[in-house]
Amino acid sequence: MTDAMEFNESTQHHLDGAGTPPAAADRADLDRYREALAAYREALTPVSAAVDERVMAALAGRHSPARRRAYWHWFVEPHAVSVRPAVAAAAIVLLATGLLATRAWLANRALPVAQPIAAVPTLPPPIHAPDIVLPEAVLVRFELHDPNATRVALAGSFNGWASPGIPLVKGGATGSWSVTLPLPVGEHQYGFIVNGKSWTPDPSAPAQVDDGFGRTNSVIVVGPRGVINP
Amino acid sequence: MDRERLAQPQGLGRRRRLAPLPGTSGGGLVAEGPELSDGEVVRRVLAGETELFRILVERCRRDFGRYAASVAGDPDTANDAMQEAFIRAYDALATCRDPDRFKSWFFRILTNRCHTARSKRRREVTLENPSMQAPDRTEHRVERRELREAIEAALETLTPEQREAFVLKEVEGRTYEAISELLGVGVDALKMRVYRARDALRTQLRGIT
Numbered sequence: 001m002t003d004a005m006e007f008n009e010s011t012q013h014h015l016d017g018a019g020t021p022p023a024a025a026d027r028a029d030l031d032r033y034r035e036a037l038a039a040y041r042e043a044l045t046p047v048s049a050a051v052d053e054r055v056m057a058a059l060a061g062r063h064s065p066a067r068r069r070a071y072w073h074w075f076v077e078p079h080a081v082s083v084r085p086a087v088a089a090a091a092i093v094l095l096a097t098g099l100l101a102t103r104a105w106l107a108n109r110a111l112p113v114a115q116p117i118a119a120v121p122t123l124p125p126p127i128h129a130p131d132i133v134l135p136e137a138v139l140v141r142f143e144l145h146d147p148n149a150t151r152v153a154l155a156g157s158f159n160g161w162a163s164p165g166i167p168l169v170k171g172g173a174t175g176s177w178s179v180t181l182p183l184p185v186g187e188h189q190y191g192f193i194v195n196g197k198s199w200t201p202d203p204s205a206p207a208q209v210d211d212g213f214g215r216t217n218s219v220i221v222v223g224p225r226g227v228i229n230p
Numbered sequence: 231m232d233r234e235r236l237a238q239p240q241g242l243g244r245r246r247r248l249a250p251l252p253g254t255s256g257g258g259l260v261a262e263g264p265e266l267s268d269g270e271v272v273r274r275v276l277a278g279e280t281e282l283f284r285i286l287v288e289r290c291r292r293d294f295g296r297y298a299a300s301v302a303g304d305p306d307t308a309n310d311a312m313q314e315a316f317i318r319a320y321d322a323l324a325t326c327r328d329p330d331r332f333k334s335w336f337f338r339i340l341t342n343r344c345h346t347a348r349s350k351r352r353r354e355v356t357l358e359n360p361s362m363q364a365p366d367r368t369e370h371r372v373e374r375r376e377l378r379e380a381i382e383a384a385l386e387t388l389t390p391e392q393r394e395a396f397v398l399k400e401v402e403g404r405t406y407e408a409i410s411e412l413l414g415v416g417v418d419a420l421k422m423r424v425y426r427a428r429d430a431l432r433t434q435l436r437g438i439t
Binding site for chain 1: 299313316321
């Protein structure tokens, strides 16, 4: 909008019913303005009186604002409540029962979730004296005296007869070879492999058996407390 | 609406003879003695005399009927906007904190409905064919129509606040003080809004040869 399109302050005051008449330059526009307003007012159709009936008809089926206010006030204003002690006690019992039941239900429901594996403390197994926890394996020492051997190994049912076997260690200049193995409780057959080729039964074993192929295996029975000698 | 019930609002009819309510039309609506104030009517409606809401409807329709027509843009839109405003006011009547200023409270509801209706109407009018309008035949009528349309075009360029002030001052002929009381806006601010609106109208009128 340009300045030329604005009424000056004096003209605005005049339109407000105060001040002096406008300058000649504004007079034509002022007349035009008043004429336009008059034309607009003349054509303006106010809201019809029929709206009154339409409004009241529309309100006929609605809740009264008094009821709406009553609902609101009931919620926001304090109330004096009178209760019989017996009813109050029953209500308290019911409430407490409900709370306990809810708590129990929540506890049962939440248990798997509330105890993740990582959070479970690792505790040692309880010890109940005088019970004795028996070992699953017993240490057994194998020994062979052969001063001429350059190497000695052990093969048996406990290692699947695998060759070249479990090596024995030579103990000094006595010619004694030995190894200690953890063996499960039970019967085991075995033999020594001397210098990588000679199958030799254990001369100190409590029993010897024929393996059905012309060879002799030594036998030991391992009990919870050690080798059982017949 | 049941005229029998209207003639004997709850709690009034049997205690005394009712006189026609001043400021109401034609005999259907009655009330006791002197004219009830807006605040008194609101309180009695809230107390359960819901039929008395008609008094507020009639008063506000008379006071703001032209304003609504001007702001909404056409009579049908104004009728619908005013009806909706009354229903909303009724539903929310308990939230009217100052019943003695009911008209100011209602005026805000009405103005909002009119602005919304005007925006919706403007979108719809753009889809209509202008050639369907009935032509004015005489030169005088053509000029009057152009002047009227210049006002309407100027109103479109105004902000909602400027439009309210302009219509209340220039179309309704209210004083700045009355408008200030109604809108809760200072007189100086109202004058600025009206001045800007007049300037916009002058610009539109310059476009008419």
